[in-house]
Amino acid sequence: MTAALAWLEPLRCSIPEIDGKAWDDLEVISDVLARRVSTAPPSGDPARAQWLLDLRRDLACDDRQDPPAPGGLVRQALAQFCAGTYDLDLRDVTGAGHGAMILADAAATVRDTWRTRLSRGDLVGIAATERHGGSRIQEITTQARSDSDGRWHISGEKCWVSRIVESAGFVVFFRDPDDRITAAVIDAAAHGLARETLKPSGLGGWSWGVLRLHDVSIDPATDLLGPAGGGMGVFRRHFARFRPLVTATALGTAAGVHTFVAEALAARRKVGVLPRVRDNALITLGRTHAQIVAALLAAITTIRLAASDHPHADLFARVGKAAGVDTAHRAVTDLAPLLGAYGFQQSSPVAKARADLTGMLYADGVHDSLYRSGGTTLLRAPYGLPT
Ligand SMILES: Cc1cc2nc3c(=O)[nH]c(=O)nc-3n(C[C@H](O)[C@H](O)[C@H](O)COP(=O)(O)OP(=O)(O)OC[C@H]3O[C@@H](n4cnc5c(N)ncnc54)[C@H](O)[C@@H]3O)c2cc1C
Incomplete structure (x- = not known):
């Protein structure tokens, strides 16, 4: 039995969500992680982030539910507990992560596209924090202006963003043309996005840094999460x-x-x-x-x-x-x-x-x-x- 399961086994009577099948699934994931971790590039090796992404892609399966059933979320938490026993770098190797915002709040076509991408193991980052302080998200200044075609162009800077290189897309928080806080999903390859990496003193498994937006174009009809002003x-x-x-x-x-x-x-x-x-x-x-x-x-x-x-x-x-x-x-x-x-x-x-x-x-x-x-x-x- 892995260390994770030795911790969880006495708690089974308090967590009915890990019934027989769910427990078997946890055993499988815990064993897979135990095997794979032994081949991980060491911390600080540039190959480590790619190894984590590959592990995430290999583990990606049909556990990304929309919205997750109550039992599904508990099982996700326990899978993350198992991953954590090996290394905190493994915090994103299972589950939708920040992609859950897209599954919960995107328009149907965008949601379906991202559900497929997430089920292939794509990673989503969140870009909320700005220089004035992440604890004051209500004061963000990243701004969208609308053009004559109805598209929005977003400019601003987000800092301390985790998974900055590995993310396939970002959920970005900004002010809409009416100055209301709004969220949108932006593909990492979008024109006008620039990334700068910084060296953290811990949590170095995924990259970390600054995301700059220079007139990044989005379609408010499809790319917003929730309504305008619902950020x-x-x-x-x-x-x-x-x-x-x-x-x-x-x-x-x-x-x-x-x-x-x-x-x-x-x-x-x-x-x-x-x-x-x-x-x-x-x-x-x-x-x-x-x-x-x-x-x-x-x-x-x-x-x-x-x-x-x-x-x-x-x-x-x-x-x-x-x-x-x-x-x-x-x-x-x-x-x-x-x-x-x-x-x-x-x-x-x-x-x-x-x-x-x-x-x-x-x-x-x-x-x-x-x-x-x-x-x-x-x-x-x-x-x-x-x-
Ligand atoms: C490893 C790591 C990963 C991260 N990943 C992401 C990410 O993926 N995406 C993202 O958007 N952000 C990310 N962040 C940023 C994180 O969310 C912020 O660090 C956090 O929200 C706090 O914001 P801050 O660091 O700007 O500190 P601040 O908000 O500046 O707070 C610093 C201190 O100032 C205090 N303070 C605030 N207001 C006042 C006041 N009026 N008077 C006195 N004191 C005050 C706070 O309570 C706190 O003690 C990450 C940070 C780290 C370290």
Whole structure:
């Protein structure tokens, strides 16, 4: 049994969505990942992103449902947890990812085209953040102007965009000619798109950088996601589903580190390098295990709320992403010293997991901002204090 399944097996009674067949599917995916990961180019090797894309293409199958059934989203979260136990770079090897926005909100013909592309493993990036700050998406300045033929021409700059080279298309957030925030899908080969890559200090599996738009032409009749002016709705609905998936992946990475550390300590004790495992190590192993499991179950609950369009799904997704990724990050920070300097080598999966999880504190929402907006929601009915 893989490490991922060893973590998930005791949770099966709490997650009815992983019935017999779904569990068998998870076993298959976990085994495939175990086999493929052993042939991965190392982190930092330029061939790694192509290897990830190839893995995504090979795994692409009929799991991209529109809209995903409640059970489908839970299974997606668990597949991402499995992937995360190997490496956070594997966060996009299954599922529609940001392409889910197209499946949920595009016009029928565009949706069908992208459903085919996604089922072939194409990757979709999201371009929302601008220089003034990603936590203030309402203030974006990327602007569309309309021409006499009714087409729109978009200009502006998006920064910190992940999957900048590998994406086959981008969901771009901009202001429509009436100044309302709107979303559209733009093919990565579109005329007027320029990309600049930057070097991140973690999460280096996929490329990362700046996307510039110079008069990029779109047809508002076909290329918009949702109605003109409906960009914030697209963003919120998507992240209510996407954030718990991200959280489950990050927790998978923490679980993978936990297993690695526990096995290393057990092996050291077995061969006599350690006469006994000290209490501080035992306490850390016990505490982080409980924290990872609790946060994973919370992420699964959030997924269920999102899948059923529950009114609090967005709140749970915001604070849950921040709390779940914080849990994963702290667990790895606490577990890493138990390996000593051995785990500090750049080649160590534990050192890589730490750096990657640091990136997750920003990606898909910086945490103080997510907690803060959660607090604002909690002051309103029905969560507010009785007056
Ligand atoms: C690895 C990685 C991948 C990413 N991938 C993508 C991607 O694919 N697509 C994309 O669009 N973006 C992406 N991002 C950007 C990410 O969404 C943003 O980093 C995040 O939304 C926070 O925005 P920011 O970094 O601009 O920080 P800011 O919004 O500038 O926030 C920085 C700090 O300032 C605080 N702050 C905000 N307003 C105020 C104020 N008025 N007073 C005082 N403090 C304030 C915030 O709370 C926060 O603590 C990625 C980022 C990373 C690190």
